[in-house]
Amino acid sequence: MAKNPRQKQPLQTKKHLARIERERIQRRYILISSIVVLVLVVALIVYGIVEQTYLQPLQPVAVVNGQKVSTRDFQTQTRYARYQLVSNARNTMQFLELFGNNPEALSSFQGQIQQIQAQLEPTSIGQEVLDNLIEAELIRQEAEKRGLLVTKEELDEAVANAFGYYQNGTPTIQPTEKPIPTSTLNPTQKALLPPTSTPTATPVITPTATPVITITLTPTQIPTITQTPDPTLTPTPYTEQGFQSLYDEVMANFEKDIQFDESDLRYQIETNLYREKLMEAVLAELEVSREVEQVWARHILVADEQTAQDVLKQIREGADWNDMAMLYSTDTSNKEQGGDLGWFGRGAMVVEFEKAAFELSIGEISEPVQTSFGWHIIQVLGHEVRTLSESEYQQLREQKFSEWLTQVRENATIDIRDYWVDRVPAEPTLPPEIVQFLQQSVQSIPQPTLPAASPDQ
Template identity: 40%
Template sequence: MAPRPTKRSTLTKKHIARLERERRQSRMIVWTAVAVFLIVAGLIGYNLLNESVIQPRQAVARVGDETITTAQFQARVRLQRDQIIQQYVQYEQFAQMFGMDFSAQTEQLAFQLSEFGAESLGQNVLDAMINEILLRNEAARLGIVISEDEIQAHLEGFFGYYPNGEPTATITPTEVVMPTISAEQAAIVTITPTPTIAPTSSGTETATPLPTATLDPNATATATLDPNITPTVTLEPTATLEPTITPTASATTLPTQTSTPAPTRTPEPTATPITKEGFDERFVASMEAFSELGITEADYRRLVELDLLRIRIMEHLTADMKPFEDQVWARHILVGDEETANSVRERLLNGEDFAVLAKELSQDTSNSETGGDLGWFSKGQMVAAFEEAAFSQKVGEIGKPVQTDFGWHIIQVIGHEERPLTADQFEQAKQTAFDNWLADLRAKADEDELVETFDIWIERVPLDPSLEEALSALGQ
């Protein structure tokens, strides 16, 4: 039987058109999927590139021809946050050891580390970095150069390593003869405000307390760590160059609030000289801790160099300073309104005793019991309006009421003279001179439009390391 012939299907135009549509749809789906994939991959790639390459190199500020990048800024913020965390832990440890209440300090530090305090912290760090560039430029102008050997020796000193022997400070005692109370001052007041250490009959010493001055409420201070915890280089704002891996408390010194507008050195005292091996071990551990914050060894050495530049510039600026200072001895009565102030002044002009009225009426309870006596003070210690009045009044004069943020002051100047400074006071005067010089340098740079900042830094302030993680790691 012959095979039956197969019937070949014939594609109609309709079938061909449908197949063509299906092929186009398939290709469209494929190309759409490929496009979506490429877009997603591109976005992911761009975000990764932006976060790891583009963004870190973007400038947050420029000072002349120099740029502060996002990466540099963020590393310094993390360094500052690490410093604040160390301070927080230290306060907590002292609270546990001595049963003292440091809640006000820890709350302030916790706020700086919070999201709400991030912008303020970032602003302080950025200002510090700008000032550091200005400081370096000024050092170059003055011909101040720090060698690599000096940097290495200074760095080793932070860790208590002195390969050529620990330097011994030579102290040359100088006799300071304080002026005696003049007849004019004695006629005004009989209280001696100068704090002294006087021997008692038992052979011990007792301190005469210094009257409390009315300080500027706008003044700010930054906390520094106890040097017994870690060797640090403190920058503006305070930045510890030796992160504490395992903080330990010391019973020798309580945390203090000190103004540190420029790098200051706080080396760790050691009971026995550290060996080269010991230094190398600690240095490597420190560099590993710094790397987690984004600080390289080169960055660290630049900060050490900056510390030395600050010291040399301060020496240059204060070379001609003498250990004497224009000071005023004054007393005051603080009241709440101008009418009361005028009434009190009128009573004083009519002969009523200043000390008696101060004890009765003054709202400044820190000195009302001592007749409103503020003792001797120099410029920069009082709020501006109070200072201007005190330094411009004649000795013995009952000045017109002066208004400050505290209220209304009736001031009487008891003495006004050049007074010798103690060693500590002289060092503080040098620091103040340096601070003022740096503030003027920055103001001049801003005026000359040498400094430019970009608001992108505000959204790039890092929130790590966090206080919560640090406390968790310490088991607190």
């Protein structure tokens, strides 16, 4: 009888069992390592999303006296600034299409668009927006110190006004300002000047631009004009309902295109209101008045001290001032008028020139005065307290407030984080047709031709 064959079980030695255990442990380590790596990758992705979406916007790009200027506000205001520049470029292109056949107009519009392109450069626009946000925070802090408040009613009215809606009626247009009468010349002044001479206009003091809100509307957002049965065109009344409809449409477009919402708009307008109130308070503290001390002076500007001494010697020996100005002065803007600078107040000229002019008596001629422009011989023709025109007064107010605000910033503790440079938004961008126009403009600029080398070189 045959035996049932049975498979003989292999004997598992200790060595074989140890190898199996090592392989099992290795597989476990590989599995655990894979899970850990996967978890880390997922965690990094989640952190990146959280950091980009929630944490980074809260991080400050600057700290002003302990108050943070957030990345979110910086990026939002930068996108809005870019939006305004792009809108300006679009408007300029429309003018270019209308007047582009005129070479002078073409050159002017081309220069404007190129300037806008330069302003859109990330570092440039980012620095400007950052400075504005720091200034806005300083203004709010200084307003708080003085107990200045902007009420909700004031803010609501200013928002409506920004959209051209005036609930209490359209403001009355200010009448054209009357010119300030020219001072009567005294005998000394008459002796110094030809019979036809009169003081020239006061030099304009360049003000620092006041931040304003500009609401850019597309053609479809402008109140329509309806035609009555007769040929007369009558504008559609701009009611509160019309304002609200326009406001909702504009803000919806802002939020969709540049993530700029209602709170951002109200923040900007509120900052402007704080600036206006703070300016009034500061100028009152500084006692800035419409009545200011001014001098009327003329000068002869030359390049070096020896020439100045020679010209001064000739004048003192009887040479005619106007002839000397025409012959020697390098200030081409007024040499044909005898170097007449008109009336000016303190702060309008460089310090050295101002000091000398305000110390001279009427008719007195200075020793040569050195400034960064060269050497001046100065003669004062008038010195009195004068009333500024409205435009001059507003320019003076802006100048004084700007100087005060600059001093406030210098005394503030401001910590600017270097990483702001990497967080400047790159959108919105110029439309393709404008970019193409700029490229064609660059290509059309004549390139300098180098002279051909001679055979013996």
